[in-house]
Amino acid sequence: MDLRFTDAQPTAAEREAVDSVLGPAGVDSHQRVRTASNLRIFATGMQSVSDRRHLLLPALETVQSEIGWVSEGALMHICRELSVPPAEAWGVATFYSLISVDPSPPVVLHICDDIVCRRAGALELMEGLESNGRTPDARWLPSPCLGQCDRAPAAYVQRAGEDDEVLVSINPETRPMGPDGSILSTNGQTDTVAVPQAGEPHLRLLRRVGTVDPGSLDSYLEAGGYRALEKAVEMGPAAVVAEVKASGLRGRGGAAFPAWIKWEAVANSPEQVRYLICNADESEPGTFKDRVLMEDDPFSVIEAMTISGLAVGARQGYLYIRGEYPLATRRLRSAIHQARRAGLLGESTTRGFSFDIDLRRGQGAYICGEETALMNSIEGLRGEPRNKPPFPTDSGLFGKPTVINNVETLCNVLDIVTDGGNSFASSGTPQSTGPKLFCLSGSVRRPGTYEVEFGATLGDLIALAGGLPEGRRLRAVLLGGAAGSFVLPDLLEMPLTFEAASEAGISLGSGVIMAFDQHTDFGDILARIAAFFRDETCGQCVPCRVGTVRVEEALARIRRDPQPGDSKLIEEIDLAMRDASICGLGHTAAIALRSALELGLLE
Amino acid sequence: MTRPDTTETQQSVRLTIDGAPVEVRPGATLLEACRQMGTDVPTLCYLETLTPVNVCRICVVEVERNRTLVPACSRIAEENMVVKTDSERVRHSRKMILEFLGSSVDLSAAEDEVEDWMRQYQAEPDRYGPQSAPSAAGERDRRHPGHHGEVNGRTAEGVHQPTKVDNTLYVRDYSRCILCYKCVEACGIDAQGTYAIAVAGRGFDARISTEMDLPLGDGACVFCGNCIGVCPTGALMFRSEWELRQAEMWDPDAQEVTRTVCSYCGVGCNLELHTQDNRIVKVTSPQDHDVTSGHLCIKGRFGYDYVQNLGDVDRSSIDEVLAKARRPAPE
Numbered sequence A: 001m002d003l004r005f006t007d008a009q010p011t012a013a014e015r016e017a018v019d020s021v022l023g024p025a026g027v028d029s030h031q032r033v034r035t036a037s038n039l040r041i042f043a044t045g046m047q048s049v050s051d052r053r054h055l056l057l058p059a060l061e062t063v064q065s066e067i068g069w070v071s072e073g074a075l076m077h078i079c080r081e082l083s084v085p086p087a088e089a090w091g092v093a094t095f096y097s098l099i100s101v102d103p104s105p106p107v108v109l110h111i112c113d114d115i116v117c118r119r120a121g122a123l124e125l126m127e128g129l130e131s132n133g134r135t136p137d138a139r140w141l142p143s144p145c146l147g148q149c150d151r152a153p154a155a156y157v158q159r160a161g162e163d164d165e166v167l168v169s170i171n172p173e174t175r176p177m178g179p180d181g182s183i184l185s186t187n188g189q190t191d192t193v194a195v196p197q198a199g200e201p202h203l204r205l206l207r208r209v210g211t212v213d214p215g216s217l218d219s220y221l222e223a224g225g226y227r228a229l230e231k232a233v234e235m236g237p238a239a240v241v242a243e244v245k246a247s248g249l250r251g252r253g254g255a256a257f258p259a260w261i262k263w264e265a266v267a268n269s270p271e272q273v274r275y276l277i278c279n280a281d282e283s284e285p286g287t288f289k290d291r292v293l294m295e296d297d298p299f300s301v302i303e304a305m306t307i308s309g310l311a312v313g314a315r316q317g318y319l320y321i322r323g324e325y326p327l328a329t330r331r332l333r334s335a336i337h338q339a340r341r342a343g344l345l346g347e348s349t350t351r352g353f354s355f356d357i358d359l360r361r362g363q364g365a366y367i368c369g370e371e372t373a374l375m376n377s378i379e380g381l382r383g384e385p386r387n388k389p390p391f392p393t394d395s396g397l398f399g400k401p402t403v404i405n406n407v408e409t410l411c412n413v414l415d416i417v418t419d420g421g422n423s424f425a426s427s428g429t430p431q432s433t434g435p436k437l438f439c440l441s442g443s444v445r446r447p448g449t450y451e452v453e454f455g456a457t458l459g460d461l462i463a464l465a466g467g468l469p470e471g472r473r474l475r476a477v478l479l480g481g482a483a484g485s486f487v488l489p490d491l492l493e494m495p496l497t498f499e500a501a502s503e504a505g506i507s508l509g510s511g512v513i514m515a516f517d518q519h520t521d522f523g524d525i526l527a528r529i530a531a532f533f534r535d536e537t538c539g540q541c542v543p544c545r546v547g548t549v550r551v552e553e554a555l556a557r558i559r560r561d562p563q564p565g566d567s568k569l570i571e572e573i574d575l576a577m578r579d580a581s582i583c584g585l586g587h588t589a590a591i592a593l594r595s596a597l598e599l600g601l602l603e
Numbered sequence B: 001m002t003r004p005d006t007t008e009t010q011q012s013v014r015l016t017i018d019g020a021p022v023e024v025r026p027g028a029t030l031l032e033a034c035r036q037m038g039t040d041v042p043t044l045c046y047l048e049t050l051t052p053v054n055v056c057r058i059c060v061v062e063v064e065r066n067r068t069l070v071p072a073c074s075r076i077a078e079e080n081m082v083v084k085t086d087s088e089r090v091r092h093s094r095k096m097i098l099e100f101l102g103s104s105v106d107l108s109a110a111e112d113e114v115e116d117w118m119r120q121y122q123a124e125p126d127r128y129g130p131q132s133a134p135s136a137a138g139e140r141d142r143r144h145p146g147h148h149g150e151v152n153g154r155t156a157e158g159v160h161q162p163t164k165v166d167n168t169l170y171v172r173d174y175s176r177c178i179l180c181y182k183c184v185e186a187c188g189i190d191a192q193g194t195y196a197i198a199v200a201g202r203g204f205d206a207r208i209s210t211e212m213d214l215p216l217g218d219g220a221c222v223f224c225g226n227c228i229g230v231c232p233t234g235a236l237m238f239r240s241e242w243e244l245r246q247a248e249m250w251d252p253d254a255q256e257v258t259r260t261v262c263s264y265c266g267v268g269c270n271l272e273l274h275t276q277d278n279r280i281v282k283v284t285s286p287q288d289h290d291v292t293s294g295h296l297c298i299k300g301r302f303g304y305d306y307v308q309n310l311g312d313v314d315r316s317s318i319d320e321v322l323a324k325a326r327r328p329a330p331e
Helices: A013-022 A052-066 A072-082 A088-091 A115-131 A217-222 A227-235 A236-247 A259-267 A290-298 A298-312 A326-341 A371-378 A407-419 A421-424 A458-464 A500-502 A523-536 A542-560 A564-580 A584-588 A591-598 B030-036 B088-104 B114-121 B183-185 B226-230 B239-246 B298-302 B317-324
Strands: A109-112 A138-143 A155-159 A165-167 A275-280 A316-321 A356-361 A402-406 A435-442 A448-453 A472-477 A485-487 A512-517 B013-017 B020-024 B061-062 B080-084 B170-172 B199-201 B207-209 B236-238 B256-261 B268-276 B278-282
Touching: A013 A052, A013 A402, A052 A072, A052 A356, A052 A371, A072 A088, A088 B199, A088 B207, A109 A115, A115 A435, A138 A155, A138 B226, A155 A407, A165 A326, A165 B278, A217 A298, A227 A236, A227 A298, A227 A402, A227 A407, A227 A584, A236 A298, A236 A407, A236 A421, A259 A298, A259 A402, A275 A298, A275 A371, A275 A407, A290 A298, A290 A326, A290 A407, A290 A435, A298 A316, A298 A402, A298 B207, A316 A326, A316 A371, A326 A356, A326 A564, A326 B080, A326 B199, A402 A407, A407 A421, A448 A458, A458 A472, A458 A512, A458 B183, A485 A591, A512 A591, A542 A564, A542 A584, A542 A591, A542 B088, A542 B183, A542 B317, A564 A584, A564 A591, A564 B088, B013 B030, B020 B080, B030 B061, B030 B080, B061 B088, B088 B114, B170 B239, B226 B236, B226 B298, B236 B239, B236 B278, B239 B278, B239 B317, B278 B298, B278 B317
Parallel strands: A109 A138, A275 A316, A275 A402, A316 A356, A435 A512, B013 B080
Antiparallel strands: A109 A155, A155 A165, A435 A448, A472 A485, A472 A512, B013 B020, B061 B080, B170 B236, B199 B207, B256 B268, B268 B278
């Protein structure tokens, strides 16, 4: 490999930003002696990876956040320091929607125009901003779901050199955009309680939310924090895995895969280097439950990861969080920092083993929630899913056995260790054990994250959220997010369990319950869903790359002039995407559309 | 890469393909198993000399107890697997993939089999509507991930755009690109080790790109032409071939292929000189050749002008066209 760089040099500010991630320039740069092992430690089949390649995305992210965009000089500096071919770094930088390779104003607003926000005034908001023109210091772009559906409409704000932030409950009448990109007034609901059920005694996953200071380790310890880890250390790794097995815990990210199968496979692997990943790339439209856990109970995520790392024999954990969650990121970073200082993380912790956590921020790519795409993203490659097998438990992050679980899944481990797997399994139903978080949004009185024991019905959940507003009648529910399906009110009595859902031929997905009333323009919603998948497919495999475009085109024709041929065409495309795509994005991209068409929601 | 078989001591793997038993070496892919028994499986992104990337998905087959179809090119054969290569599901997916490609990409210069498959699987790329207008030069290279323009369904969006002609050796016609990743692999880890190109962008806007979309001569490209050697659709083409096609003089039926040894260094690379009207119009290397595996360097692939100095001869019309190919900018 004979790398060739252009002569472009970074500005002093760009150099400083890059060096803050990579260390002083030149120390580990391309002049260093190269060996076969440090140049090609791991290759997914087409790209070689130097030993520091995994720092590519953090370096790009830092330049983006400090400078506001990634110039050729900054990119070349990163490439020289990391021995990454510039063409590959360009391929990575242009993969993520939050990274700009064109000069950008210092403030960029990403205004969510996804399903819930567009119905809560986002379109009016954008129209108002558009008619006000653009200022040289700020610009705005539409964004897919930001995970703030309980506080719609929302916007994610990038500010060069300053902290990024999320604006919620924006008044759609607000205009113009201030010169600094601020939207001048909000409805002032930003400091409402995090979850409507806060403080209720039956809560398990949400019991500390709103009652324990998320910024204080002491506060977490006082509330019983880190007792589960203490007990896990006493029990030993094998016993922890056995309890997780007894608990029947299934993944809460969407696939509902039994957690213990992954844990046992990695715990029993002959490989000594293993990894644990917490998948916090919560990006399924309509999903915001993991954000609540991370923002308001960050230490529980860190403790649960530590227990999992101990159980499967991983010394390094990665927490991959979507870039649009700045508050959760800051609180988790603080929690990791405090846990390290208290000896609860790091080389030989006070509990007698080594485990540390590296937090990685996604940069605007729904596909990186797919587990193998997430691993490629951490490794500094494009976030393209890998073909399976091999599965991550055999060959995951950096080619090593890896357990990857969703935030909510991991948080359940605390109670499983404390109370025992059998106790956990005694709640819920035999196939769907324990508590479950659901994200209620759309046409309900109190949108938010709700915790119930598995077995509650769809109707129970909608009632918990206060039912529909006065004068509104339930027309349909989108279950499981954009990758889920629409159902009609005749399923209100259905228990929201994995087994009942699977019997009904649907999926609970990530726990999205989006309610739509009689005034809904379903054509508009379906068009947004189709556009979402077209925007978010990685583009690697043909069925998904082109199929999502053809679905969007067919839907546009159906909205203008419904012909049976186009519904049939969507069915045919869906079948090919389900059968021949590489990953779950393609497999699920047309499901919601097909269900809506079959239920006659467009008529 | 094809490697010598070092697994003689292991047992073979037995499986069933389309109802017939077959025995293959451990580690063999389903594609290898199918080919061993003479079963036809179409492939586009697969090449014996490259690592399988399984992205075109046209080689999918049905394996019992698998929820989805699996790519034959990379799936390793397992004991007792039951494989179907011509089921309804397989035929449907292949047909749709051919339609997706045919409706978005110019396949007119693709390998001959593509047309046969279109017929075999009854693909109708035209049913998605007329082709959208081509993009302006460079427009697709500037697209930002996560955003796209208005869609009205009246046309089928494609990747059509002007050909990139920025040097005298080869052109990049991304209207013909199916994004099979072969050129990226040949440029990078599987052959050349130059890493001058990679996939950039995302989704339907994903494209093969140099860093910052620089012209080839300004980036890392060393003009070995190995990307041309693996391109299945003619998206990467000798400038000479492209100029002859522009002049409607490209005539494969009138061409002769002469195998010889490269005269530059002592490695012994075999060359296949493609000649038309007694002029070299293209150079390839046999893919099954021990020394090259089909790959060459800039000298073997492009350094043939000295045998046909176009400046000195009476100009026949093919020389006029070939001389154009040696001028930096297209006319």
